[in-house]
Amino acid sequence: MPGLVRKLLIFAAVDGLILQPLAQKGQRPASAAKISYNEQHSIAPVTKDEGEGEDSSKSFEAFGIVGLLTVSKSSFLISITRRQQVAIVQGKPIFAITEVALTPLASRAEADAAITHTQKSLQRKATDNNGLEDSDTEGEEEEVSTVSDDVEDDESHPAAVGPVTGEHKRSSSVAEDVMARKGGYGRFAKKWFSKKGWTADQRRNLGMTASESDDNPPKVTTAVATDGGNDISGASTTAGSSSKDRMDKDSAASLLPKLLRTTQILFGTSRSFYFSYDYDITRSLLNRQILNPELPLHTQVDPLFFWNMKIIQPFIDAGQSSFVMPLMQGFIGQQEFEMDTEPPKPIIGLDGPDQKSSMEMTDMSPSHKIPDPVEVPATDGSSDIPKFSDIPPSKSMKPYLITLISRRSVKRAGLRYLRRGVDDEGHTANSVETEQILSDPEWKPSSKVHSFVQIRGSIPVFFSQSPFSFKPVPQVQHSTETNYQAFVKHFENVSDRYGSVQVASLVERHGPEAIVGDKYEQLMTRLNESGGIKGSPVAFEWFDFHSACRGMKFENVSLLMDALGEKLDTFGYTVEQDGIQVSRQSGVLRTNCMDCLDRTNVVQNSFGKRALELQLKTEGIDLSLQQDQTAQWFNILWADNGDAISKQYASTAALKGDFTRTRKRDYKGALTDMGLSISRFYSGIVNDYFSQAAIDFLLGNVTSVVFEDFETSMMSRDPAVSMYKMRQQAIEACQKLVVADEHEEFIGGWTLLAPHMPNTIKSMPFEESVLLLTDSGLYSCRFDWNLEKVSSFERVSLEHIINIKYGTYITSTLSASQADEQRNVGFVVTYTAGANDITRVNTRSMSSLSRPSTDLPSSTSPSTSTSTSGLASLIQGTTSATTTNKVLALKALPSRDAAAEGHESRLSEVEQVKTICAEIERMVLHGQVVEVGTERRALVEGGDIISLAEARKSTGLLEQLGHSFKKLIWA
Template sequence: MPGLVRKLLIFAAVDGLVLQPLAQRGQRPAPATKIAYEDNNIEYVWKDGGEGYKAGKSFEAFGIVGLLTVSKYSFLISITRREQVAQIQGKPIYVVTEVALTPLSSRNAAESSILQTQAGLQKAGAGGDATDDSDTDGDEADNSAALSDDIDDEDIHPATSTSGSISGEGLREHRRTSSVAEDVISRKGGYGPFAQKWFSKKGWTVGQRRNLGMSLTEPDNTTSRSDQTGESRRQPSPIIKPLEKDDEEQKNINDVAERLLPKLLRTTQILFGTSQSFFFSYDYDITRSIATRRTTNSELPLYTEVDPLFFWNRHLIQPFIDAGQTSLVLPLMQGFVGQRWFEMDTNPPKPAIGLTGDENTAMEMTDLSVGDKDQDHADAGESDSPNGQKSGDGRSTKRPFLLTLISRRSIKRAGLRYLRRGVDEEGHTANGVETEQILSEPSWAPSSKIHSFVQLRGSVPIFFSQSPYSFKPVPQIQHSAETNFRAFKKHFDNISDRYGSVQVVSLVEKHGPESIVGDAYEKNMDRLNLERASSGDSIGFEWFDFHSICRGMKFENVSLLMDAIGSKLDKFGDTVELEGQQLSRQSGVLRTNCMDCLDRTNVVQSACARRALEMQLKAEGIDFCLQADQSTQWFNTLWADNGDAISKQYASTAALKGDFTRTRKRDYKGALTDMGLSISRFYSGIVNDYFSQAAIDFLLGNVTSLVWEDFEANLMSGDPAVSMQKLRQQAIDVSQKLVVADEHEEFIGGWTLLAPHIPNTIKSTPFEEAVLLLTDTALYATRFDWNMEKVISFERVDLGHVVSLKYGAYITSTLSAAQADEKRNVGFIITYKAGTDDVTRVNTRSMSTVPFPEEGGPQRDASASPPAKGLVGLIGRQQSPPADRILAWKALPSRSAVTNGQDAPSLSEIETVKTICCEIERVVLLGRSEKKSIVEAGSIISQEEARKSTGLLEHLGHSLKKMVWA
């Protein structure tokens, strides 16, 4: 909007950074804001801008992405470059092309980083590739940088802006002036001291050194006496929650996060900057479609009106919202925004009639691209086409139109291919994208109509996974049928609430590996429609085997699908707006999916969008089929760019089958290109995606800093699709009902714990999560299939046979600090003498029997009693008492990186183990006359023993994975 300040000025001053806030819609710019630093907390104070600030140490930014806080360090993410890709109703839409990460942990680090950013921007400007406010063609935006690009820890450090490349000389220069960079690069996380009171005129002080076995910078001798005593420390800011006093456990978490900090900063810069996948507007809500946007003039901040489902930087910008600095809150949307200008002839030439009397309708539409020149012509209502028709008074019959395409990626179940598949517990699917196609006049005149057509794409809404270590991985269905149906139902309830009626098009194969999820999709849909039959709002389901029907690269056969669902799409209609008032609203939505919801999906969605465009033009009095030029290259390119953008955000490469989307032709060159892209996707899936997925979850606020500890130990992060707390309780309930045969047994308690892969051992990897049940007469060690939510087998031990319990350190690996921590890796073993009342049963899902895996274990007994409550298979009874046997258990981690539900108090690992041992002992001693304790403390596997047993190959393998993935 003219006259409003849209830029954000960042200064390094003696007393902090100064931010010129973005103007509110229809208001004057607010005063500048001072950001001061006090014990790594940020304090915002309103102040007149420009007073007493240093000149020269500044750079121009176009908005704030948010505040990234890792351990004790914070970074301001600001937009330093942008490109205009579209304009909607006179409001410009921008894509972020570069961001800067400014460290806020010290004044020196901030000033140095700002100077680096300033130099990089000046260099880019001198080179002629700096971005200004002028409009640019969205087609020219370079989307080649994917999130999963190779990342080198040496490329970035906390005290250096990531807005540009840094030469080796510049890096060395910065290392000499910044202890942050020196420690991150050279010492891999052993950060040097930082001032506790940044703006004390008496000098600087140092932070408390951590005993990590690394040399740290000596304390500054200029520290004031009052600073040393802490008497003059100011109150913490409410914006960032102050860190509590570090204990040893918290230090370990911080140290791991700091070691991975350079990689996280680089990933953040790629995600928000060079990937060119984030879009924003200062005064237009691009997160809502024409049908759902708020048309009333509002003085509320834009972030309060955007759709939270597409508000990607909500977590990062939350500190500014909490501080009331709404003028600095700029919502970002990930996805795609593109725009094309084209012309249609309102008085096309009459079709030629041959000798046979048949009309030749093979016409083509004019191919024009967006540009300033074209825009000027559009505003003037002129045409520069030499072949344009003339009306009776000599005016051109060409009518200009503007086609806008907006794809909005959901923040729910966000992430990368293979690491985020299927559905989560709340019904949100991976790669969920809403795509809106808007037809309008270039001038957006109030008297002209605006047409909007919305489609959806998203993963198959069931729980399934696929291994990234294969070009054609076989899907694995996870969890029980009931768990899947609950999430399936929630998914379509969510869609129905948002869009009305639903038509599903599934493009997966009907035969082969993909049919596993296709069949599950169809079965759940039949069940859901049976439930909905009474209300009459059943969901249309069309299974179109794309690969089979379009075999031989005959993608034009998609027209068969259009014939099948065309009537349903016509019934849904589209949204039409005139002078701010909705004349009609789209009553339903088409939901399309293949396996990745990328390549086949984009072909089908573009076909549906073209059909919708024809109907919209027909409503404007223009017959699409009579146009002289029907190549529609502008349309094809727009949709191909959309497909490439979504594919890069999910699979790190451009979309397959893009040549057909662009040219409507398919040949061997396109097939060879697709082969190369498939190889690139395979590489990204097994190399880069693991860390990138953890970073996405962290930036969205789905996980805490604990995710970095998990990543260092396992080199991957967990999937929070299902609440593990609920799933574990459900496993305990199922196990109790199935394996406790005697109804007279009193159930005391149940726990989920880790157990060695082979029974009667203490270290046989991989450890499995199992269920331990305790009744008043027996213990039940239950192996559980967590994917199918069924009991695999169980072993019953009579309490009278329990000899002893021992708890203590249980170290099974020393490959990471977390795995070698004796306070967090604890467990216990139950020693018992197996008797004739003890039994092991295996659920083979048949009446056949199998031998016991362990030598000397219970033997088969054909005369044994039948299985309990439907658990079929082997029944074993002890023929002769063997030597003492053990049940080994290791406590699960008491903390979870998943933010949801982490407020509930939980016992530590050692507290959990002690509680279980005491409870077992209590019940055991109830049946004995001698009340002598059977519980003792002592290491099961000490750290030293584990270190000796960890072989060289294990270390080499983990180091290799760490080098590749972290």
């Protein structure tokens, strides 16, 4: 990156903030870029040098810019206030973010107050910690590491040579934060346990831990600031009551404090984001590109792992590339170790000349006492065989450095149960690329650098699981053809990036997991029968991990290694020397279980160990002859990697972590896993819904409308699945299936909301249905969106339509968006049922069922209660003529979609309804004959269907309490 931006000095200016890049420590900045954030949400640089003479007491040093968070007309600068060096790669330091500050940009007063508060907080922490940066963990063993703690300057730092585990552990307990430090965190504790505060343990949210606590409780105001997120609102409240009133009316604004807390946890205290000033950590050696020093770093990184690309875009648009620093989420850890180039020779005879040497079976780790072997009498009667303890230590030790880098994809990113399977573009949930690098500790150019890449990702099938169960049954979604199209795209993406693919699926062959496992195998068989990818089949191995490793025998993973070893050997690994790629890995192992966390990490650990053995052999070193045969340092590094990825996806450390660390499994580990499973269950039903909406928003997948949707339902839909495409496909499917008469001319189709039961106006919940209009009939189709099949439909002859009424259609007043009269509109078609009007149900069998008209609730006025006839009353036959009037009630879908990219120009809800009513009226009147001199009667009229006042009266106390309870938990 030009200038190697090392620090940013941030302080208030009259119309914004001044950011000064410092080339080197202690040097005066050559120039300053004045960043003015205006009402148009654009950044304009000022060329002249400004900032001299500013009050340094109202400033703090930042190590980089994460980006700009803009929601509900409020903007916040996210800057890095604390960092921790975790590794050195190719001689370049790699940092983990440990704290961020959120500075409001609405006014100078707010920025001043926030910056001053952040500076004081950083100074207070520096004094309180006395250089010991939260190194103690209650109830956890303290681990020694030579990695420098939160860096305060730009001096060079040595490579990490100890176990890099502490950085990814909980740095302090809740008891310590709330009780032991109650003097400093009293107000935080009050907020934590108050009814209006976080009822959920947000410190575990997003799989991360907050190392500090809030000094002041958050206030719902635009003047929000963080000192690394510990205090969300230390700024002044000068925004005024008018600002507060506006925010109370805005769904996004009402959730703003929670969004800021979540943002701080995600980018700051999670310690899951990494950056480097002058090295591209987003690319493995397999796909490495030589950086062009003339171009900004952000233009050369891999966009698949560029996590802050959306929120840093304003700086890019303003031409301020020197402030743009790409962030990667995942894990980076390093460990230095030594190998003996001339290990002691195996002692033949201890176990017999034909038996394996005892040297290979004995733990020779320096941390363990080496036992003396049993002496074996010699043939001459003597017993002078040397003991192991008599073997002098070798002087031929050679140091090595192993680096583990896991990169989480920004595609289909999110949390367990809320992001499963695949999307339309072939991207899978929890997709992670893990690179294992073997190198010289000093990264000498002449030394070889070995790289081995593995990937993990969810099963590339559309499926879902409910979080409200410890063992949820997966449900396969969409048609086989839709699944196959996404399946093919996925493996095309993988093949383009890595070459050949070897799949290792670890799900169960029997039980609930087999539902998606079987689908996976079926689609793979179809893919390979059609020629595979680029003319080559995709190798598929189904290894039932739970069955093979039953009884905690996880060492049976060696069976999978035996099965795939030869194939992986053909893939090889990447080798680089003197900056030149000597060899390149030609394929990749793709591992998955259900969550791609626990079983996957055990298997990837095993294959990583195998790759390390092969790479060391090329260096002339046999790992099986080394004194340290346990390689516990290697297992700990992989266990830390598994914990980090698990926390980011499932909110807890990985299961089976005890085996990954020690290669042993006992009842203590099983009990630990049970506790982690309970914690995952809690996070899944409490924390994850809002966190998922926040992640989608920060990645730019959705707009702030997502928070409006969240306030309504306490959930948000998956923006990666194109609802526009699905709705168009549903209209086409309904047209082909339900319009039986080929002479009927198709006029148009729409997707709308319909009451749960037919012939009612309000029967909850409302369901998305398909309305078709032909030149002779109106079809209301109930569609199964998971299976992409028509479940039932009603046909109304146009000649039987009596009246169409459109207007306000409010079904709930629990949220502001639901009570908006301009956005909650619909229409009711009143008709007289006749012989040609039918309701038919798809039974997925040779016969379909028709509902007699006498079974439908009927009255002269539309019913507002739920029909009691249900589907149980269906019988075969045709409907008979009747003279009673019936209704077909439909409500417009929201025109404001949270998805960031729409596929069509959207009409407002009122415009949608008027357009549909006009089309129906046109076709009805087109077939009517009017006598001469008779005025044609208007079919469409305006009027409330359910007014706001009526909706408020019908909203019961239990319904209000239920929504309030949900909001208390989720929002």
